[in-house]
Amino acid sequence: MAAALKSSGGFCSTQHQWLHSAGDRILSSSSHSNPKGCSCKKTKRPAPLCVKATSTKVELDFNDPSWKQKFQEDWDKRFNLPRITDVYDLKPRPTTFSLKKNRSPAGDENGTPMDKWNGYVNNDDRALLKVIKYSSPNSAGAECIDPDCSWVEQWVHRAGPRKEIYYEPDEVKAAIVTCGGLCPGLNDVIRQIVFTLETYGVKNIVGIPFGYRGFFEKGLKEMPLSRHLVENINLAGGSFLGVSRGGAKTSEIVDSIQARRIDMLFVLGGNGTHAGANAIHDECRKRMLKVSVVAVPKTIDNDILLMDKTFGFDTAVEEAQRAINSAYIEARSAYHGIGLVKLMGRSSGFIAMHASLSSGQVDVCLIPEVPFTLDGEYGVLRHLEHLLKTKGFCVVCVAEAAGQDLLQKSGATDASGNVIFSDIGVHMQQKIKMHFKDIGVPADVKYIDPTYMVRACRANASDAILCTVLGQNAVHGAFAGFSGITSCICNTHYVYLPITEVITAPKRVNPNSRMWHRCLTSTGQPDFH
Ligand SMILES: Nc1ncnc2c1ncn2[C@@H]1O[C@H](COP(=O)(O)OP(=O)(O)OP(=O)(O)O)[C@@H](O)[C@H]1O
Ligand SMILES: O=P(O)(O)OC[C@H]1O[C@](O)(CO)[C@@H](O)[C@@H]1O
Ligand SMILES: [Mg+2]
Secondary structure (H helix, E strand, O other), X not given: OEEEEEEOOEEEEEEEEEEEEOOEEEEEEEEEOOOOOOOOOHHHOOOOOOOOHHHOOOOOOOOOOOHHHHHHHHHHHHHOOOEHHHOOOOOOEEOOOOOOOOOEOOEOOOOOOHHHOOOOXXXXXXXXXXXXXXXXXXXXXXXXXXXXXXXXXXXXXXXXOXXXXXXXXXXXXXXXXXXXXXXXXXXXXXXXXHHHHHHHOOOEEEEEOOOOHHHHOOOOOOEEOOHHHHOOXXXXXXXXXXXXXXXXXXXXXXXXXXXXXXXXXXXXXXXXXXXXXHHHHHHHHHOOOOOEEXXXXXXXXXXXXXXXXXXXXXXXXXXXXXXXXXXXXXXXXXXXXXXXXXXXXXXXXXXXXHHHHHHOOOOEEEOOOOOOOOOOOOOHHHHHHHHHHHOOOEEEEEEOOOOHHHOOOOOOEOOOOOEOOOOHHHHHHHHHHHXXXXXXXXXXXXXXXXXXXXXXXXXXXHHHHHHHHHHHHHHHHHHOOXXXXXXXXXXXXXXXXXXXXXXXXXXXXXXXXXXXHHHHHHHOOOOOO
């Protein structure tokens, strides 16, 4: 499948290479870019850009032959990146970011002028958000826009350094803030932001201590940052700057941004932090401040929409797997051993699902997205009886937000307003013990709750790479004049998304997804209701 558009200096084309997946199609590669000399005007782009199928905001009539175009126009608007030039009339200047050293204005050592260097991303470059063409709405995990499950391209903006920038680096004051709970990789991102800012020539870089609180709490001073200072911070977990929840009053934060004369704000955090970052971006616009607010999605919960994963998630899964392994060893070595592990994840079961999958040692995985009963013919307890009878031991992994309907609500919230869950782990431990006592079957229950151990550690290799790229791209995004965006990975490509599109709801495990089905295949568990 290919679409091409002739333009003044060459072909701007979208090339698709499809691989088969039992009736459906998966894109092995896809890109949309401007070859050298090709000047694609927005109005001449071959295919209009389109949005996530499930979240379209326009009413679509699929009998209308132009529905696709309407859908795509809507997508194009929604995924267009907010820029400071939407509000101010600014002229760009050539970038100061270059990887070539000792370059003279006339060119590099080979005489190649700077503007011919290919290291930059074109503003019209795009990456595809979705790469599977479902042939039917009944295909496993299908996300369709229309009843025929038509193929609609969903392009998003490619991240990276631009040839032209909208800030004078030596006049820039850049600030970094880390909010919410801890997460592996925070220090890696801080470090890369500082490195990249310095590469552009920024000298005034500060850290805001303890999350949004650092903007208004008296006595908390901003911390000057430099490559020298942050060189080794990635070797430890936690946040070099400190984190906090709650207390985000947008107007006070923006007062503080204004008073401190901050031009670029890099905000590292989860969905709450992103909502805060977007509110700051809006307020800065309202006040006509030339400030770029760029977020980097951090959370072990992996609960931010549209992106492949948030940084820290991979490491949390790896750590969680260790807890499962210990539970397995304990259960395996006990007579009628039952290993029970509770894992974090505010309202999503991603950590529990992925740790169950990666360990391969879990017999029952319980997540908040899939309701279950403990008692009765189809309950979890009856299945545990069966497992003890047939294999002699078993391992259960439960997400902290799972089975809340079985418990009395705590009614409590944290400083950010997030619900504090009742303890499903302790509840299950007691229920299992009582059940086996009641039926007169011995059971040796070993309960492990690793709590903060899954997040208070340094990033693993794959998270460290993700953090490196996301941190660097955040700086490129700010210099390119974007604001109200997040630097993330979608379908293995590094992109920018408008924050508004990722905060509409927390991302949750889809019980109809192939991944959850794979988890069920691995555990062999039945439906528990
Ligand atoms: N809707 C919102 N508008 C403005 N600020 C918000 C909003 N939601 C949360 N915040 C602020 O963002 C910060 C972080 O939020 P929160 O504690 O929910 O963590 P998070 O970013 O979701 O990360 P984590 O995944 O660790 O929970 C807090 O200071 C909170 O006050
Ligand atoms: O750090 P706190 O406030 O105890 O919050 C714990 C929560 O933070 C997370 O670690 C990240 O959102 C959740 O998995 C967990 O529910
Ligand atoms: Mg959150």
